[in-house]
Amino acid sequence: MSSSSPATAVPHDGTDAEARPLAVAEATVLGLPVSFWPRILAPIAVGILVLGLWEFAVRWNEVPSYVLPGPLLVGQTLIADWGTLSASLWVTLRITFMALAAAVIVGVALAVLFTQSKWLEMALLPYAVILQVTPIVAIAPLIIIWAGDINLSLLICAWIVAFFPILSNTILGLSSADHNLINFFQLHGATRWQMLRYLKLPAALPYFLAGLKISGGLALIGAVVAEFVAGTGGSESGLAYRILEAGYQLKIPRVFAALLMISLSGIAIFLATSLISHLLLRRWHESALKREN
Amino acid sequence: MDTAYLSTHPAAGQESGPPLVSIRRVSKQFANGTIAVRDVDLDLGTGEFISLLGPSGCGKSTLLRMVAGLGSPSTGTIDWPGAGEDKAERDLGFVFQDPTLMPWANALSNVMLPLVLKHVPRREAEERAAEMLALVGLKGFEKSYPRELSGGMKMRVSIARALVMRPKILLMDEPFAALDEITRHRLNDDLLNLWWRERFTAVFVTHSVFESVYLSQRIVVMAARPGRVMADLDVSAPYPRDELFRTSAEYAHLCRLASGKLKEAIGA
Numbered sequence: 001m002s003s004s005s006p007a008t009a010v011p012h013d014g015t016d017a018e019a020r021p022l023a024v025a026e027a028t029v030l031g032l033p034v035s036f037w038p039r040i041l042a043p044i045a046v047g048i049l050v051l052g053l054w055e056f057a058v059r060w061n062e063v064p065s066y067v068l069p070g071p072l073l074v075g076q077t078l079i080a081d082w083g084t085l086s087a088s089l090w091v092t093l094r095i096t097f098m099a100l101a102a103a104v105i106v107g108v109a110l111a112v113l114f115t116q117s118k119w120l121e122m123a124l125l126p127y128a129v130i131l132q133v134t135p136i137v138a139i140a141p142l143i144i145i146w147a148g149d150i151n152l153s154l155l156i157c158a159w160i161v162a163f164f165p166i167l168s169n170t171i172l173g174l175s176s177a178d179h180n181l182i183n184f185f186q187l188h189g190a191t192r193w194q195m196l197r198y199l200k201l202p203a204a205l206p207y208f209l210a211g212l213k214i215s216g217g218l219a220l221i222g223a224v225v226a227e228f229v230a231g232t233g234g235s236e237s238g239l240a241y242r243i244l245e246a247g248y249q250l251k252i253p254r255v256f257a258a259l260l261m262i263s264l265s266g267i268a269i270f271l272a273t274s275l276i277s278h279l280l281l282r283r284w285h286e287s288a289l290k291r292e293n
Numbered sequence: 294m295d296t297a298y299l300s301t302h303p304a305a306g307q308e309s310g311p312p313l314v315s316i317r318r319v320s321k322q323f324a325n326g327t328i329a330v331r332d333v334d335l336d337l338g339t340g341e342f343i344s345l346l347g348p349s350g351c352g353k354s355t356l357l358r359m360v361a362g363l364g365s366p367s368t369g370t371i372d373w374p375g376a377g378e379d380k381a382e383r384d385l386g387f388v389f390q391d392p393t394l395m396p397w398a399n400a401l402s403n404v405m406l407p408l409v410l411k412h413v414p415r416r417e418a419e420e421r422a423a424e425m426l427a428l429v430g431l432k433g434f435e436k437s438y439p440r441e442l443s444g445g446m447k448m449r450v451s452i453a454r455a456l457v458m459r460p461k462i463l464l465m466d467e468p469f470a471a472l473d474e475i476t477r478h479r480l481n482d483d484l485l486n487l488w489w490r491e492r493f494t495a496v497f498v499t500h501s502v503f504e505s506v507y508l509s510q511r512i513v514v515m516a517a518r519p520g521r522v523m524a525d526l527d528v529s530a531p532y533p534r535d536e537l538f539r540t541s542a543e544y545a546h547l548c549r550l551a552s553g554k555l556k557e558a559i560g561a
Binding site for chain 1: 390410438439
């Protein structure tokens with residue numbers, strides 16, 4: 001694993017004595033660095049162990065499935081009910097992604113507006129905070145009444161939960177551009193738009209992406225919680241409604257199967273946003289770079 | 294060698310021909326009451342290499358920034374007899390103490406920035422930036438990100454970016470202070486070569502006597518609290534100056550003279 005490729009040759013004609021940081025390639029297995037594998041294998045091993053113990057305990061103590069189903073039964077239910085559950089998953093995910101998209105658009109747009117005008121920020125930011133700190137469970141019934149359409153109200157709820165991290169992170173990012181770079185832009189007669197386009201937006205990108213990672217999970221939680229409060233699926237039902245329904249019918253394995261789908265979706269969203277963040281930042285941002293020492 | 298000497302530069306306004314920048318009775322007082330600069334009279338002649346030399350807090354950076362238009366004088370005037378009235382038309386390049394590069398952009402894009410801001414067509418901007426990078430010795434590093442470059446190379450990118458508009462004047466605010474000595478010497482030599490070839494006016498802020506003597510035709514010695522000009526010296530040694538000059542008795546002699554002037558000036 002210590003097999004390293006020779007350092008990139010640095011031409012030294014006229015450049016200074018310091019060498020560039022050396023690019024050291026590590027040995028890989030299946031395209032991943034050797035040192036990365038424990039990070040994948042260790043959690044999988046723990047997961048298998050816990051599931052095995054769970055299955056064993058359920059069987060040994062003969063726990064009825066309406067109290068606690070074993071993981072195998074949950075898996076069977078997931079396959080058997082796949083038709084209904086996957087349709088519901090699709091409904092939940094659609095609301096999640098629409099809410100996330102709205103959160104990105106409104107969050108970034110408001111952040112840009114706020115950094116262009118201090119007055120606007122002073123006037124509006126407190127209301128964004130109020131929206132953020134009010135428990136969504138408490139205002140969801142009101143939103144459902146006001147919005148009329150159930151899908152629209154679910155979307156609004158998920159959006160309210162998701163948009164604040166993007167807003168506050170992007171505001172922070174937009175105002176954290178290097179001061180001397182701002183001076184440099186001014187020296188060269190940059191317009192407001194150029195300052196935004198070439199300096200502030202790129203500088204805000206890492207912050208925005210950190211917000212996106214949080215908001216991705218929150219949008220899913222918002223979509224699920226809002227549907228729980230609504231307690232009805234209307235024409236098409238999401239996973240939360242399936243959980244409620246299965247709970248009433250004491251189909252506990254199905255509750256677990258639906259929960260599993262929600263968790264997996266959350267993990268997938270997190271991984272996807274992390275990947276986007278890595279791809280966009282890997283060439284330049286400290287967070288995406290490996291330490292050399 | 295005893296032919297080397299420092300002589301007093303003619304007072305502002307007494308030279309033949311109009312200067313590029315004319316600083317008259319400029320003072321700067323910050324909001325907290327500190328007087329950073331007091332009553333500075335200075336002419337920056339076209340094509341000159343001038344060092345502003347002084348201890349920290351003597352207002353040399355503040356003065357440089359005011360020349361650049363970053364902050365205006367509390368009293369007094371800074372005129373550009375050689376340029377138009379429009380501030381945007383005053384061609385100047387600025388190099389900060391840190392490289393101050395955009396970390397998300399590669400070397401070429403960083404150097405292109407001033408051209409992009411002036412809406413120069415992309416193809417032309419790329420060509421001019423690549424040319425400039427080659428001129429500072431970074432041919433082949435166009436696609437490298439700042440994170441992948443050493444401190445000295447980042448500073449070279451910063452200089453290339455400052456010069457890409459071919460400005461009349463290059464303002465440098467202790468640009469090499471954070472670099473190691475070997476790298477600093479190389480950059481000093483390359484800067485001198487660039488100046489010799491391109492013939493811009495160079496204003497170099499430093500607190501190093503050795504650096505100022507090595508580089509400049511003229512050393513403006515400043516003192517602190519309040520920042521003011523104490524001496525304005527012409528350096529007699531001819532160009533081109535190189536490694537040989539750096540190790541010569543002439544250079545050592547000039548450094549001793551300048552050091553004495555600095556001590557005298559700041560009353561230490």
